[in-house]
Amino acid sequence: MTALAGLMIVETAERVAGEFAGRLLADFGAEVIKVEAPGGAPTRAMGPFHDGRSTLFRYLNSNKKSVLLDLDAPQDRALIDRLLARADALIDDHGPDWATQHGLALGSQPDIVHCVITPFGQNAPPHWQVARPINVMNAGGWAWHTPSESAPDRPPLMGAGRFMSDYEAGLEAALCTAASLLRKRRTGSGQAIDISEVAVQLSRADCVLGRMLAGDAEPGPERTRYDMGGPGAAFACADGHVYLLMTTRAHWRGLCALMGDPEWAAAFPEDWLEYHCTPDRVADFRRHFRVWIATQAKDVVAQAAQQAGVPLVQVNSAADLIDHVQYRHRGFFQSLGGALHPTVPYRMSASPVQLHSPAPAAGADQAMLA
Numbered sequence: 001m002t003a004l005a006g007l008m009i010v011e012t013a014e015r016v017a018g019e020f021a022g023r024l025l026a027d028f029g030a031e032v033i034k035v036e037a038p039g040g041a042p043t044r045a046m047g048p049f050h051d052g053r054s055t056l057f058r059y060l061n062s063n064k065k066s067v068l069l070d071l072d073a074p075q076d077r078a079l080i081d082r083l084l085a086r087a088d089a090l091i092d093d094h095g096p097d098w099a100t101q102h103g104l105a106l107g108s109q110p111d112i113v114h115c116v117i118t119p120f121g122q123n124a125p126p127h128w129q130v131a132r133p134i135n136v137m138n139a140g141g142w143a144w145h146t147p148s149e150s151a152p153d154r155p156p157l158m159g160a161g162r163f164m165s166d167y168e169a170g171l172e173a174a175l176c177t178a179a180s181l182l183r184k185r186r187t188g189s190g191q192a193i194d195i196s197e198v199a200v201q202l203s204r205a206d207c208v209l210g211r212m213l214a215g216d217a218e219p220g221p222e223r224t225r226y227d228m229g230g231p232g233a234a235f236a237c238a239d240g241h242v243y244l245l246m247t248t249r250a251h252w253r254g255l256c257a258l259m260g261d262p263e264w265a266a267a268f269p270e271d272w273l274e275y276h277c278t279p280d281r282v283a284d285f286r287r288h289f290r291v292w293i294a295t296q297a298k299d300v301v302a303q304a305a306q307q308a309g310v311p312l313v314q315v316n317s318a319a320d321l322i323d324h325v326q327y328r329h330r331g332f333f334q335s336l337g338g339a340l341h342p343t344v345p346y347r348m349s350a351s352p353v354q355l356h357s358p359a360p361a362a363g364a365d366q367a368m369l370a
Contacts, residue, residue, distance in 0.1 A: 001351060002352075003348065004025060004028040004029040004030035004178070004181070007029075007030040007088045008030070008031045008086060008088050009026075009033070009087060009091060009177075010033050010080070010083050010087045010090045010091070011033065011034045011035065011064070011090075011092075012071075012080075012090065012091070012092045012094070012104065013091055013094075014037075014042050014043070015042075015043075015117075015166065016043065016060060016133075016163040016167070017163075017169040017195075017197060018091050018092060019041070019043060019061060020166060020167055021091050021171075021177065022091050023059075023062065023170075024170065024171065024174035025091075026062070026064050027062075027353045027354075027355070028178070028353065029351070029354075031065070032063065032064045033365070034061060035067055035069050035071075035080060035083070036066055036068050036069070037068070037070060037071070041061075043056055043057045043061075044057045050339055055339060058358060058359045059341060059342065059359075060359070062336060062357065063355065064359065065360055065364070065368070066361065066362055066365055067363060067366050067368065068363040071102045071104075072102075077102070077103065079369050087112055088113065089112055089113035089114070089115065089190075090104070090109055090113070090114045090115070091116075091117075091173065091177065092114075092116045092117075093116065094116075094118075095129035096118075096126070106122055106194060109190065112184075112190040113177055113181055113190045113191060113193065114191070114192050115173050115176060115193040115195065116194060117169050117197065118195070118196065119131035119135065119196070119197045120196055120197070120198050121196030121198075122194045124196075131197075133165045133166055136165040136166075136198055136201060137164065137165050137201065139198045140197075140199075140202045140205070141201065141202060141205045142165075142201050142204070142205065165197055165200070169195055169197040169200045172195055172200050176195065177193065180193060231244070231282045231285045231286055231289075232245030233286065234315060235290055235293045236290070236293070236294055237296045237297065237298045237301065238294065238295055239297050239298055240314065240315060242293060242298050242301060242302060242313065243315055244289075244305075244312045246273055247273055248273060248274060249270050249273060250309060251273065251309070251310055251311060252268070252272070253270070254305075254308040254309045255305070255308075257308060258308050258310060262288070262292070267284075268284075268285065298314035298315070299314055299320075322340065331343070334355055336357075337358025337359070338358075339358075341355060
């Protein structure tokens, strides 16, 4: 039996954050009923596409059911009320104005767990409710202090991944919903959950924010002052890139052995990473290391580095990940509905996750409303 078997969740979300939260709960075995507007969810039209269908939608909505409802129509409004009367939870990601207009304002469903994900939270001004992932990444600080090696003369990065902030917020929403469902089982009462995507990003800013709060770094205009200060960076190799981040003398000894103890390494004290990690030494190290690593194959050198206790990994492309021996060993990618799907990063001994159904066609489960 799956962990959330027997629970019913209604999902009115139309963005990645809410749909990802629903997908996580569906993976745990909850019956997730996706309510789509006539014409289908917006993510159905978002690329990339395979065989004419959105792979994004496929990923976000496997294991779910789909019904079509026009929430502006009184008869369909009555149908969703019937669904909610049977449901244990509702997941939404619309702003407060939309929710109020459709009778779904946060707190309007006191008998169930009602989780709403918005860019800045429920109390933000209405004009702040329209934000894209790039806005959230910047407002939450992540675009400013990534990557660890910053170029002071260049603008902040957009952020890793097109929807990284949505996935992070969706994960928080699923966690809060699951915890609230456990409380509901004990107490019989629901509760409202207000997820701010920007606050989720800010809660992850441990390195930079922690250094500021501890007084180790003063806020200022230069990103480089927040960097870790070590030689960690991505380096070009013979067939791609690797990422190296060393912090101890053991790392340094392992890397020197891996490189064949080159003469230039003798100029660095054995404990330089711990006690003598100056900007000049970092620059010297990178200059020498780039010459050597440029001749190495990324998978070969990464495997050798790991065996030597050196934290160096290859920067994997999508093709690298699909063919990676570790993910093949774990069965991480599975075929579902004619497409290869990423599954889940965990294994549960008593209630394993099952990808049992591909993302549904729009309105595929309309009969359940009869």
